[in-house]
Amino acid sequence: MTLRRIFLAPAALVTIALFLVPMAIVLAYSLMTRGPYGGQGMPWTLENYQRFFDPLYGEILLRSFWIAGETTILCLVLGFPLAWFLSRSGKRRDLYLQLVMLPFWTSFLVRTYAWVFLLRDTGLFNTILLSLDLITEPIPLLYNHGAVLLGLVYCSLPLAILPIYSTLERLDYALVEAAADLGAKPFETFRKIVIPVSAPGLRAAAFLTFVPSLGTYLTSDLLGGGSTILIGNLVQNQFTTARDWPFGAAASLILMAIVLIGLVVVTRNNEDIL
Amino acid sequence: MRPTALGLYATAIYAFLHLPLLVLAVFSFNSSRLTHWESFSLIWYKTALGDPALMEATFNSLVIAAFATVLSTSIGTLAAYGLWKKKARWLTASLSVSLVTPEIVTAVSLLALFQILFRVLRLQLGMHTVVLAHVSFCLVYVVMVVLARLRTMDVSFEEAAADLGATPWQAFCYVTLPMLKPGIIAAALLAFTTSLDDYVITSLVAGVDSETLPMIIYGMARRGVNPAVNAISTIIVFGLGILIVISQRLEQQK
Numbered sequence: 001m002t003l004r005r006i007f008l009a010p011a012a013l014v015t016i017a018l019f020l021v022p023m024a025i026v027l028a029y030s031l032m033t034r035g036p037y038g039g040q041g042m043p044w045t046l047e048n049y050q051r052f053f054d055p056l057y058g059e060i061l062l063r064s065f066w067i068a069g070e071t072t073i074l075c076l077v078l079g080f081p082l083a084w085f086l087s088r089s090g091k092r093r094d095l096y097l098q099l100v101m102l103p104f105w106t107s108f109l110v111r112t113y114a115w116v117f118l119l120r121d122t123g124l125f126n127t128i129l130l131s132l133d134l135i136t137e138p139i140p141l142l143y144n145h146g147a148v149l150l151g152l153v154y155c156s157l158p159l160a161i162l163p164i165y166s167t168l169e170r171l172d173y174a175l176v177e178a179a180a181d182l183g184a185k186p187f188e189t190f191r192k193i194v195i196p197v198s199a200p201g202l203r204a205a206a207f208l209t210f211v212p213s214l215g216t217y218l219t220s221d222l223l224g225g226g227s228t229i230l231i232g233n234l235v236q237n238q239f240t241t242a243r244d245w246p247f248g249a250a251a252s253l254i255l256m257a258i259v260l261i262g263l264v265v266v267t268r269n270n271e272d273i274l
Numbered sequence: 275m276r277p278t279a280l281g282l283y284a285t286a287i288y289a290f291l292h293l294p295l296l297v298l299a300v301f302s303f304n305s306s307r308l309t310h311w312e313s314f315s316l317i318w319y320k321t322a323l324g325d326p327a328l329m330e331a332t333f334n335s336l337v338i339a340a341f342a343t344v345l346s347t348s349i350g351t352l353a354a355y356g357l358w359k360k361k362a363r364w365l366t367a368s369l370s371v372s373l374v375t376p377e378i379v380t381a382v383s384l385l386a387l388f389q390i391l392f393r394v395l396r397l398q399l400g401m402h403t404v405v406l407a408h409v410s411f412c413l414v415y416v417v418m419v420v421l422a423r424l425r426t427m428d429v430s431f432e433e434a435a436a437d438l439g440a441t442p443w444q445a446f447c448y449v450t451l452p453m454l455k456p457g458i459i460a461a462a463l464l465a466f467t468t469s470l471d472d473y474v475i476t477s478l479v480a481g482v483d484s485e486t487l488p489m490i491i492y493g494m495a496r497r498g499v500n501p502a503v504n505a506i507s508t509i510i511v512f513g514l515g516i517l518i519v520i521s522q523r524l525e526q527q528k
Contacts, residue, residue: 008357014410025390096284102518106510122308211374236382252378
């Protein structure tokens with residue numbers, strides 16, 4: 001046995017025991033029938049997947065797609081100019097880059113909680129608006145679609161900026177100048193040079209914002225309350241309160257399938273992500 | 275830099291990213307329970323630090339993070355070394371997929387596994403299950419950071435060691451490992467902070483005796499107004515922030 005094999009063995013064991021086997025169990029559960037008191041058993045069935053054709057659950061799936069799509073577009077649109085700024089920021093670049101990443105590395109939970117603090121009825125925004133007499137009673141800013149979207153954009157934005165920046169950094173600015181010298185309008189240069197060059201970064205950014213937003217649980221729970229049930233909340237709910245594990249397992253696997261499709265699309269031309 | 279539209283835009287984005295946390299930190303020093311600023315006070319820090327449930331949860335979180343960090347860092351470093359010169363397709367693929375798996379899916383799959391195991395082993399959910407879960411999601415981060423460090427390194431040092439008669443084990447111990455040290459510390463800090471912050475997976479695999487800090491914060495945040503949460507959050511953000519800055523310095527160190 002070589003040293004390399006010995007070194008890989010513990011990680012292989014952890015990956016098999018704590019990732020592949022659990023996923024296989026979820027796959028098996030998703031094909032089983034729910035027992036009368038919770039739990040799961042025979043016969044094998046596809047019914048758990050068919051339930052997503054029910055408008056009630058189909059709507060949750062569509063809503064998750066919709067809000068993840070909105071988050072992605074907002075992050076790309078908001079993130080691109082900042083990535084451009086970073087790539088052209090000269091000496092202070094490292095500092096500016098760290099300022100983007102710092103909130104990303106601090107607690108996800110605390111960052112979401114910060115918005116609860118700002119948006120709730122007795123929160124900072126309402127308090128300020130009330131004291132300025134702009135409103136007479138608190139406006140409901142929290143527990144709606146917009147609040148969840150805001151929380152998702154807030155948490156994902158650094159993840160969108162970074163890959164776009166890393167492709168823009170490699171953009172040869174002489175190309176942009178040459179295009180301008182040859183009479184291209186700024187928009188034309190942007191469309192024909194900047195976008196194609198940064199396409200891999202944009203694709204990675206889209207993946208890194210879409211996937212976590214699609215599977216979010218914490219953001220929609222804290223900022224959406226009961227008003228914005230997404231697929232992540234559905235999974236959590238089926239495994240806890242509703243005790244319908246087979247259905248929750250099916251929902252998990254649908255989520256996984258979408259994530260894997262995304263992964264294949266993103267890594268198509270590139271190397272492994274590790 | 276002269277103020278341009280782009281500069282203003284960047285300022286606005288930085289404000290958006292940083293102001294919510296700054297405001298939260300400022301109001302943790304407010305003497306009032308309400309969002310009106312009254313006067314500077316450390317009362318919420320006293321309240322938070324005097325809360326036995328909160329302190330116990332903090333202790334649990336630190337113990338779990340310590341175990342998860344030591345385990346995932348050692349296993350992950352060895353694995354990264356194993357993947358450095360030659361790929362292992364299925365392991366790389368599995369780790370990549372685990373990296374992008376939504377947390378809630380990881381959480382329920384581990385819950386399902388533990389439930390089956392406990393039927394056989396007569397154990398219960400507790401600190402040990404949380405540690406196992408954390409090792410499983412920290413592992414890929416460690417592999418990623420250490421592998422990135424390895425890729426910047428020159429293989430010829432090890433080859434020179436081998437030429438001089440070192441066994442592969444000696445070459446690893448005395449040549450590569452010392453050079454990897456900053457990368458390993460950075461990976462460990464990343465694992466530690468990720469473990470300390472996790473709520474979604476922890477909440478599903480924790481037992482009654484293993485409530486963690488994020489679980490308490492989450493519960494308080496859902497119940498609503500409590501400036502003690504602001505105080506705890508501020509401590510966490512500053513604590514994690516310092517750890518992260520150290521880790522980034524180490525990663526860039528040549």
